[in-house]
Amino acid sequence: MTDTALDLSLYAKPCGDNTLGMDLAVDGVHCGGCIARIEHAVKELPGVTEARLNFTNRRLHVAWADDQIKPAEILETLERIGYHGYPFVPQRAEEEEAAEARRLTRYLAVAGFAAMNIMLLSVSIWAGSDMTPSTRDFFHWASALIALPAAAYAGQPFFVSAFKALRARSLNMDVPITVGVTLALAMSLVETARHAPDAYFDSAMMLLFFLLLGRTLDHAMRRKTRAVAGNLAALKADTARRFMGDELVSVPVAALRPDDRVLVRPGERVPADGVVVSGASEIDDSLITGETMRRQVGSNAKVYAGSLNYSGALTLRVTAVGQDSLIDEIERLLEKAASAKSRTRRLADRAARVYAPMVHLTAALTGIGWWLAGASLHDAVVTAIAVLIITCPCALSLAIPAVQVVASGALFRNNVILNAGDAIERLAEADTIVFDKTGTLTLPEPRVVNAAEIDPALLQMAARLALSSRHPLAMALAREADSAALFDGAVEEPGQGVRATVDGVEARLGSADFCGLPPVAALRSDTSLIMFSHGERSAAFAVSQQLRPDAVAVTKALSRRYDLRILSGDRNEAVAPVALALGIARWQGELTPAEKIAEIEALKAEGRRVLMVGDGLNDAPSLAAAHVSLSPIAAADLTQAQADAVFLGERLAPVAEALKVARRARALMTQNLTLAGVYNGIAVPVAIAGLVTPLLAAVAMSCSSMVVTLNSLRARGGGRA
Amino acid sequence: MNVLVYLIPMAVGLGLIGLLGFMWSLKSGQYNDMDGAALRVLSDDDLPPERREASEVP
Numbered sequence: 001m002t003d004t005a006l007d008l009s010l011y012a013k014p015c016g017d018n019t020l021g022m023d024l025a026v027d028g029v030h031c032g033g034c035i036a037r038i039e040h041a042v043k044e045l046p047g048v049t050e051a052r053l054n055f056t057n058r059r060l061h062v063a064w065a066d067d068q069i070k071p072a073e074i075l076e077t078l079e080r081i082g083y084h085g086y087p088f089v090p091q092r093a094e095e096e097e098a099a100e101a102r103r104l105t106r107y108l109a110v111a112g113f114a115a116m117n118i119m120l121l122s123v124s125i126w127a128g129s130d131m132t133p134s135t136r137d138f139f140h141w142a143s144a145l146i147a148l149p150a151a152a153y154a155g156q157p158f159f160v161s162a163f164k165a166l167r168a169r170s171l172n173m174d175v176p177i178t179v180g181v182t183l184a185l186a187m188s189l190v191e192t193a194r195h196a197p198d199a200y201f202d203s204a205m206m207l208l209f210f211l212l213l214g215r216t217l218d219h220a221m222r223r224k225t226r227a228v229a230g231n232l233a234a235l236k237a238d239t240a241r242r243f244m245g246d247e248l249v250s251v252p253v254a255a256l257r258p259d260d261r262v263l264v265r266p267g268e269r270v271p272a273d274g275v276v277v278s279g280a281s282e283i284d285d286s287l288i289t290g291e292t293m294r295r296q297v298g299s300n301a302k303v304y305a306g307s308l309n310y311s312g313a314l315t316l317r318v319t320a321v322g323q324d325s326l327i328d329e330i331e332r333l334l335e336k337a338a339s340a341k342s343r344t345r346r347l348a349d350r351a352a353r354v355y356a357p358m359v360h361l362t363a364a365l366t367g368i369g370w371w372l373a374g375a376s377l378h379d380a381v382v383t384a385i386a387v388l389i390i391t392c393p394c395a396l397s398l399a400i401p402a403v404q405v406v407a408s409g410a411l412f413r414n415n416v417i418l419n420a421g422d423a424i425e426r427l428a429e430a431d432t433i434v435f436d437k438t439g440t441l442t443l444p445e446p447r448v449v450n451a452a453e454i455d456p457a458l459l460q461m462a463a464r465l466a467l468s469s470r471h472p473l474a475m476a477l478a479r480e481a482d483s484a485a486l487f488d489g490a491v492e493e494p495g496q497g498v499r500a501t502v503d504g505v506e507a508r509l510g511s512a513d514f515c516g517l518p519p520v521a522a523l524r525s526d527t528s529l530i531m532f533s534h535g536e537r538s539a540a541f542a543v544s545q546q547l548r549p550d551a552v553a554v555t556k557a558l559s560r561r562y563d564l565r566i567l568s569g570d571r572n573e574a575v576a577p578v579a580l581a582l583g584i585a586r587w588q589g590e591l592t593p594a595e596k597i598a599e600i601e602a603l604k605a606e607g608r609r610v611l612m613v614g615d616g617l618n619d620a621p622s623l624a625a626a627h628v629s630l631s632p633i634a635a636a637d638l639t640q641a642q643a644d645a646v647f648l649g650e651r652l653a654p655v656a657e658a659l660k661v662a663r664r665a666r667a668l669m670t671q672n673l674t675l676a677g678v679y680n681g682i683a684v685p686v687a688i689a690g691l692v693t694p695l696l697a698a699v700a701m702s703c704s705s706m707v708v709t710l711n712s713l714r715a716r717g718g719g720r721a
Numbered sequence: 722m723n724v725l726v727y728l729i730p731m732a733v734g735l736g737l738i739g740l741l742g743f744m745w746s747l748k749s750g751q752y753n754d755m756d757g758a759a760l761r762v763l764s765d766d767d768l769p770p771e772r773r774e775a776s777e778v779p
Contacts, residue, residue: 032760
């Protein structure tokens with residue numbers, strides 16, 4: 001771990017008398033054995049009163065007596081038994097969603113309880129043809145007594161949302177639901193008071209139960225993906241070495257404040273935007289600008305969070321976010337792009353806009369028609385309300401959420417995590433894909449490209465030697481090592497290389513000068529050479545950005561259906577070979593963030609739906625401007641927050657899978673809407689004719705909901721990686 | 722059929738007890754870690770050491 005003391009007091013929160021509590025995201029938990037091992041090890045620390053691992057979201061809650069241990073000791077304990085853990089503060093959004101999920105479950109439980117009890121009473125009424133009217137009345141009153149309070153409680157999410165929509169003078173699916181349920185209950189109450197044979201308490205409660213079921217499932221899926229995303233963010237969290245007087249203390253990046261001084265060693269990422277106070281080094285800005293050429297920095301140079309420090313130690317003064325010209329520019333563009341984004345209307349809302357006025361008009365016309373045809377006012381109103389009950393959009397409101405739940409589950413299994421609720425619909429509409437190059441088409445970390453040309457024994461020796469170095473080029477070489485065993489006595493000479501004695505002969509890895517070899521020039525400007533010598537034998541390793549392993553296959557498959565382009569901030573000579581290798585004819589390099597947006601706006605003006613895939617800070621505004629956007633998990637934080645979905649891993653395949661799942665989901669959504677339409681086409685004429693009985697309403701509504709839900713399950717199939 | 726007058730409220734009341742039980746279990750966090758509970762039951766940490774030996778499968 002780190003050799004400086006780690007100060008995590010930022011995360012420890014008081015809970016109870018002299019007790020501190022902390023939540024950690026833990027990586028590498030696989031089985032029941034892990035639970036026991038982790039909880040045991042942590043509980044053995046002095047002062048720890050509670051250690052409980054939640055296996056579902058892989059989080060560990062620890063509580064300990066204040067001043068007995070330091071929080072960093074918990075992390076070290078985990079590290080010692082082979083797990084990586086990092087504390088995190090739950091996002092406000094995640095906590096709110098957890099509360100909302102608990103609320104929805106309570107509504108669901110009440111609606112389910114009421115629906116089941118009322119259904120028992122209703123079945124007795126339907127079956128008991130010899131039931132006396134007074135017994136039937138008693139059953140109806142009992143149903144009313146259960147249904148009214150239950151509906152008032154469990155219907156809240158729909159009533160509140162419908163009220164909000166009406167106040168904003170618009171319509172959503174909750175308006176017809178609220179009208180239908182309220183009228184069904186009111187009419188049933190009036191009919192019960194009149195000793196009439198029919199009441200619709202069962203239909204109203206069943207409707208609420210089905211709708212709440214859809215909403216609860218939708219919520220549960222979103223919570224699950226959000227928890228995983230939260231864990232990934234916590235585990236990615238870096239620490240910074242901050243000067244406290246003359247002493248160095250490791251603190252979480254979140255604890256840094258402007259004007260703090262931090263030390264950045266070679267091979268580390270810059271923790272926060274800042275100005276170099278002392279030291280000189282080479283900086284790799286590729287995560288910020290997409291540029292793969294390294295930049296020389298000295299005193300007073302500006303550096304950005306996420307840049308990689310290559311050669312020398314730097315002392316920085318942290319500046320406030322937004323104080324800087326580049327970040328300012330990006331934030332300004334981001335704001336503009338986000339506000340200009342034409343709010344795509346969701347499929348469900350579009351359907352509601354057509355559906356709600358239509359059913360209300362039909363119901364009104366039915367009532368008026370019957371009255372004009374000579375029916376009594378009471379019969380006309382009852383028939384009109386029966387139309388409203390039967391058309392209550394149960395199937396319609398399940399048609400889209402049900403598919404979304406299943407599809408986001410399928411995406412999750414394919415390593416894609418959704419950020420935005422309606423991303424699936426928008427992904428399905430994309431016809432043009434714009435890729436960023438650095439970190440998106442290429443791997444985020446550089447790789448050795450000529451490993452195959454080098455004697456395997458020599459490669460392994462060099463790679464094992466590289467394990468002893470923190471230099472980014474050496475770390476790229478170290479990835480080739482088969483064994484993780486360091487050479488004894490390996491010494492790193494700062495800014496030069498590493499040397500060790502292997503088989504009695506000195507091996508050196510580093511610059512040509514350090515290895516005593518004649519200087520060699522790299523073939524391409526974006527390739528760095530790292531030299532290795534072992535006695536008489538020597539090798540030159542070329543390290544550069546490399547394409548994701550499946551990039552060629554994936555882009556080739558995608559190009560059959562989509563128009564592919566590359567917009568990069570990197571130099572043209574670095575972009576050209578990538579575009580050539582992938583067979584993407586339309587590419588542009590050396591673009592500023594504003595030019596990227598302009599390109600995307602031009603594509604949008606042509607009527608295209610653009611999917612932007614990017615990772616750099618410079619891509620964040622274009623991600624917001626595009627119709628829909630994806631980011632790899634290694635992306636800059638601000639960028640990831642803008643993306644509609646994030647994909648994990650080294651491969652590009654999740655992008656293609658996400659598009660495939662989204663297209664199938666979109667097809668199923670349309671299919672479901674059609675099914676709901678067919679149901680209405682059959683049920684509405686029956687209702688208009690005045691032939692609907694409570695039994696028929698209950699059967700028709702549950703069958704249509706069931707058909708739609710079962711059809712949605714098809715969004716699962718085939719989507720496995 | 723007068724018997725229904727108290728049988729039905731009783732039946733609903735029993736259901737209500739079940740509902741309240743569920744609400745209590747929800748509130749006390751019984752559903753926070755559904756996967757973990759299934760694995761914890763296999764761990765024999767809560768047994769005294771001498772019984773732990775005996776329950777181990779060779």
